[in-house]
Amino acid sequence: MSLNHFTSQIILPPAKAGEHIVLEADNISKSYQEGSGSNLNVLTGINLTIRSSEKIAIVGASGCGKSTLLHILGGLERPTSGHVLIDNQDFAVMSEAARCRMRNRNLGFIYQFHHLLPEFTALENVAMPMFIRGSSIKKATQRAQLLLEKVGMIGRTDHKPSELSGGERQRVAIARALCAEPKCILADEPTGNLDPTTAEQVVDVIFKLNRDFHTSLVVVTHDMDLANRMDSIYTIENGHLTKIK
Ligand SMILES: Nc1ncnc2c1ncn2[C@@H]1O[C@H](COP(=O)(O)OP(=O)(O)OP(=O)(O)O)[C@@H](O)[C@H]1O
Numbered sequence: 001m002s003l004n005h006f007t008s009q010i011i012l013p014p015a016k017a018g019e020h021i022v023l024e025a026d027n028i029s030k031s032y033q034e035g036s037g038s039n040l041n042v043l044t045g046i047n048l049t050i051r052s053s054e055k056i057a058i059v060g061a062s063g064c065g066k067s068t069l070l071h072i073l074g075g076l077e078r079p080t081s082g083h084v085l086i087d088n089q090d091f092a093v094m095s096e097a098a099r100c101r102m103r104n105r106n107l108g109f110i111y112q113f114h115h116l117l118p119e120f121t122a123l124e125n126v127a128m129p130m131f132i133r134g135s136s137i138k139k140a141t142q143r144a145q146l147l148l149e150k151v152g153m154i155g156r157t158d159h160k161p162s163e164l165s166g167g168e169r170q171r172v173a174i175a176r177a178l179c180a181e182p183k184c185i186l187a188d189e190p191t192g193n194l195d196p197t198t199a200e201q202v203v204d205v206i207f208k209l210n211r212d213f214h215t216s217l218v219v220v221t222h223d224m225d226l227a228n229r230m231d232s233i234y235t236i237e238n239g240h241l242t243k244i245k
């Protein structure tokens, strides 16, 4: 069974960017308090609108604030000032439980460092967002198996993260991000640890989801070939976000 088998069951109009705002950063700033008492200003006055099926790349030097911005967009970190709206609702006014629910329903994270749950197998890790959402074990397991196949990991489904290589863990984390068919994928260097062939397969899976389900993509990457395949490219410099394509 392939992803085509699933996607062919659902008839959607062709992906068209701009219809629906999935995620919005409104005047976001972030600073960290340093040991000396001074402030490290990482992000300043950032505005960004992500519409359904839109594909955005964020590039920039190491330490410029790419991961910080992605974490704030995903509600994992709070901005020092400004607001993040998900599906037109402000993260800041939600309870912790509501924020988790919104994240689970709308967002898929591919972290720079994989964050798999060590005590669970690859299959269980991938199925987890669907379990949390209340899917049946059968449905979640089938879908997890399909995604693991797509990232070339079908022979390792029963391995725990400690029994996988770095690139294999990254692929499991990617399968997990895609499992619950989020509206928007936030990916931090998704292909950073992968060989070129596997990287290409992973990018294909992400783009297919974008085409078939209108999934929006926000991808932090140092790979300009990947960045150029997106609708737009932004860079962060001195805390400011600038559109360069
Ligand atoms: N919790 C924290 N406390 C203090 N400073 C932090 C914290 N997290 C990040 N920083 C600093 O904020 C800046 C931005 O970090 P961030 O991880 O967003 O960079 P990045 O653009 O993702 O870099 P890379 O390409 O190396 O992953 C860095 O200078 C970092 O040292």
Ligand SMILES: [Mg+2]
Residues within 6 Å of the ligand: 066, 067, 068, 112, 188
């Ligand atoms: Mg980073």
